[in-house]
Amino acid sequence: MSRETALVTADWVEENLNDPKVVLVEVDEDAEAYDKGHIPGAIKLDWKKDLQDGVRHDFVTKEKLEALLSAKGVGNDDTVVFYGGNNNWFAAYAYWYLKYYGHDNLRLLDGGRKKWELDSRELTTDVVDRAATTYTAKDADTSIRAFRDEVIESIGVKNLIDVRSPDEYAGRLLAPAHLPQEQAQIGGHIPTAGNVPWSKAANDDGTFRSDEELKALYADAGLDDAKDTIAYCRIGERSSHTWFVLKEILGHDNVKNYDGSWTEYGALRAVPVALGDEPGAA
Amino acid sequence: MCGAVKGGPSLEGVDVANEAVIQGVVTRDGQPVGNAYVRLLDRTGEFTAEVPTSATGQFRFFAGPGEWTLRTLAPKAVSVDNPVTAATGVVAEVAVAV
Numbered sequence: 001m002s003r004e005t006a007l008v009t010a011d012w013v014e015e016n017l018n019d020p021k022v023v024l025v026e027v028d029e030d031a032e033a034y035d036k037g038h039i040p041g042a043i044k045l046d047w048k049k050d051l052q053d054g055v056r057h058d059f060v061t062k063e064k065l066e067a068l069l070s071a072k073g074v075g076n077d078d079t080v081v082f083y084g085g086n087n088n089w090f091a092a093y094a095y096w097y098l099k100y101y102g103h104d105n106l107r108l109l110d111g112g113r114k115k116w117e118l119d120s121r122e123l124t125t126d127v128v129d130r131a132a133t134t135y136t137a138k139d140a141d142t143s144i145r146a147f148r149d150e151v152i153e154s155i156g157v158k159n160l161i162d163v164r165s166p167d168e169y170a171g172r173l174l175a176p177a178h179l180p181q182e183q184a185q186i187g188g189h190i191p192t193a194g195n196v197p198w199s200k201a202a203n204d205d206g207t208f209r210s211d212e213e214l215k216a217l218y219a220d221a222g223l224d225d226a227k228d229t230i231a232y233c234r235i236g237e238r239s240s241h242t243w244f245v246l247k248e249i250l251g252h253d254n255v256k257n258y259d260g261s262w263t264e265y266g267a268l269r270a271v272p273v274a275l276g277d278e279p280g281a282a
Numbered sequence: 283m284c285g286a287v288k289g290g291p292s293l294e295g296v297d298v299a300n301e302a303v304i305q306g307v308v309t310r311d312g313q314p315v316g317n318a319y320v321r322l323l324d325r326t327g328e329f330t331a332e333v334p335t336s337a338t339g340q341f342r343f344f345a346g347p348g349e350w351t352l353r354t355l356a357p358k359a360v361s362v363d364n365p366v367t368a369a370t371g372v373v374a375e376v377a378v379a380v
Contacts, residue, residue, distance in 0.1 A: 112356075119357075147362055166326070172346050177330045180301060180344050181301060204353075
């Protein structure tokens with residue numbers, strides 16, 4: 001994977017707005033953002049209503065995803081281009097999610113909704129209706145998703161990257177600062193995890209930094225190329241952004257996203273936790 | 283919409299006593315800017331969070347006690363930095379002009 005196979009520019013999207021084989025999909029933390037205006041032709045996926053099981057704390061099943069994408073008019077051979085707010089956090093999450101279920105042709109719009117808006121490009125409230133398809137998902141690819149037992153076994157063994165803000169990493173905040181701070185879990189991070197805030201991988205306008213800057217960022221943070229890597233944040237969406245950088249832009253082999261992240265880990269009984277700005281010992 | 287509302291969004295339902303709220307409104311020539319992005323930087327300048335403004339130009343953060351900087355990006359404007367101090371139980375109101 002590389003920047004060329006994983007990202008498209010806003011100009012590319014404008015040039016391909018009328019290509020029926022290119023499906024633009026907006027995914028936002030604020031699910032109402034799409035309804036206030038979206039890129040022409042884009043459909044919406046709601047990361048919570050559409051992509052979470054709703055009963056179990058997990059993704060929807062393969063069968064449910066197939067029904068969803070079929071109804072939304074997404075074909076197996078379509079190029080799916082995700083974009084969204086929050087610097088593509090949830091768009092990166094949806095990209096990772098569809099990768100998990102085996103979709104081949106996926107892209108992120110570099111800069112997402114923010115760059116599109118800051119460029120004053122066209123947004124519309126037109127209703128988008130794509131003809132239904134018969135979508136077939138693949139079996140889940142667990143090589144890109146980490147669960148808690150693997151994470152605990154990885155302490156001091158694999159690269160663990162906590163991509164939350166420094167104050168969340170240290171335990172001074174429990175959630176990103178646009179959300180209320182009362183939470184069920186305790187503060188802190190997984191011992192030995194380095195802190196490389198996801199935001200360091202993005203420019204102010206939400207686009208990804210250059211390959212050279214990204215390589216230097218993770219090298220400086222002590223990421224050992226010889227080891228497998230697990231990224232986590234609070235609920236797995238910001239770490240999807242970092243997973244995307246490491247796996248899809250820089251082409252690292254073994255990178256997993258731990259979507260249970262701190263809301264799960266910080267609520268587990270009797271697991272090691274480190275407080276403060278240092279990674280801590282295994 | 284005629285002119286900007288004063289201050290950040292309504293605090294109804296917000297646990298103000300236990301939060302260090304930073305909020306306000308973004309305006310240009312006295313008019314609210316509904317498509318701006320406000321980011322919260324910590325005392326070292328590191329990104330902590332970002333929100334788009336509402337249709338009425340308003341935004342809110344739940345920070346921790348301490349020194350913060352708001353950096354506001356809006357279409358056709360240079361980014362603007364506003365320093366702000368947050369404290370638990372206090373609502374820090376910031377008026378941002380772009």
